[in-house]
Amino acid sequence: xxxxxxxxxxxxxxxxxxxxxxxxxxxxxxxxxxxxxxxxxxxxxxxxxxxxxxxxxxxxxxxxxxxxxxxxxxxxxxxxxxxxxxxxxxxxxxxxxxxxxxxxxxxxxxxxxxxxxxxxxxxxxxxxxxxxxxxxxxxxxxxxxxxxxxxxxxxxxxxxxxxxxxxxxxxxxxxxxxxxxxxxxxxxxxxxxxxxxxxxxxxxxxxxx
Numbered sequence: 001x002x003x004x005x006x007x008x009x010x011x012x013x014x015x016x017x018x019x020x021x022x023x024x025x026x027x028x029x030x031x032x033x034x035x036x037x038x039x040x041x042x043x044x045x046x047x048x049x050x051x052x053x054x055x056x057x058x059x060x061x062x063x064x065x066x067x068x069x070x071x072x073x074x075x076x077x078x079x080x081x082x083x084x085x086x087x088x089x090x091x092x093x094x095x096x097x098x099x100x101x102x103x104x105x106x107x108x109x110x111x112x113x114x115x116x117x118x119x120x121x122x123x124x125x126x127x128x129x130x131x132x133x134x135x136x137x138x139x140x141x142x143x144x145x146x147x148x149x150x151x152x153x154x155x156x157x158x159x160x161x162x163x164x165x166x167x168x169x170x171x172x173x174x175x176x177x178x179x180x181x182x183x184x185x186x187x188x189x190x191x192x193x194x195x196x197x198x199x200x201x202x203x204x205x206x207x208x209x
Contacts, residue, residue, distance in 0.1 A: 003148065008197060010147035013154045013182075015190035018072035022184055026151060027075060030183065033145040034077075037138040041115060043093055045085050045131040046138055047175055049078040049168060056167070063163035064180065069154045074184030078164060079138055080175040081131035087116045128176075135178040142181060156180040 027050065034048045051057055052075050061071040070076055082089065094112045097103055119127065139155055146153040157179060164170070164177040186193050199205075 003144075006147040006150075007144070009150070010143065010153070011192060011195075011197065013069065013152040013184075013186050013190065014192045015187040016069055016072040016074070016152065016182065016184045017187045020074060020185040022074040022151065026149060029149060030077070030142060030145060030151070033141055034079075034138055037134075037141045039134040039137060040130065042097075043085065043090070043115075044134070045082045045089075046134055047080045047082070047173070048138075049080060049170070049175075049177075051076040051078065059167060060159070060164060063167070064156065064159040067154075067156065067158060069156070069182040070159075070180065072184070072187075073154075073182030075182075077142065077181040077183060078168065078177050079135045079179040079181065080170060080177050081128065081135055083128075083171075083174045083176055085127050085131065086119055090115050090119065132178050139179050139181060146183060151183055152186040153181055153183045156182070 031048065031050065034046075035044075037044075037046075039046065051060075054071070057073070057076055058071045060076070061068065064070045090112065094108050098105070098108060122130075143153060143155060145151075159177075159180050161177045164180075165175075168177070170176060
């Protein structure tokens with residue numbers, strides 16, 4: 001039941017204590033959890049930008065519909081997707097598989113070629129939509145780990161990706177921002193911390209056949 005209690009404890013933090021900073025070991029746990037997130041085909045079309053620069057955080061707040069969590073959080077995680085996932089990217093992934101697992105080429109080749117052929121038929125928007133779904137998987141994973149580590153967090157779609165991309169110079173890295181996750185510690189006077197969690201009943205959300 002410990003994980004359920006942790007999930008009951010978490011909420012979308014509305015006000016962070018801007019005097020408290022996450023220890024490096026906690027940040028590293030989240031970074032490793034991000035990297036271990038399950039993704040489609042194992043391709044990991046994602047990168048995580050970790051912000052701990054208060055000036056940058058303040059600047060980005062104006063492009064986050066003035067949500068103060070971005071400025072006050074200990075760190076801000078920006079989950080990004082790769083702009084280009086094609087033959088070069090896929091081949092590099094399979095080369096990595098071969099190096100890590102020593103998998104024979106005759107086993108890897110059919111799947112690699114299948115994926116390359118599949119992605120060649122997809123439009124850029126379709127690939128971006130697929131990659132964005134992987135970003136949401138990462139966000140969900142990070143929220144669960146935050147709960148178990150008693151790290152407060154606020155998942156955010158409410159920001160202007162184009163402005164984030166510009167300020168963080170993400171295009172130079174072949175990336176575009178998809179989701180934002182301020183993390184840290186809740187402020188003692190955040191009224192939302194003590195509100196009862198509102199969820200539909202399990203009978204309403206789960207169908208057992």
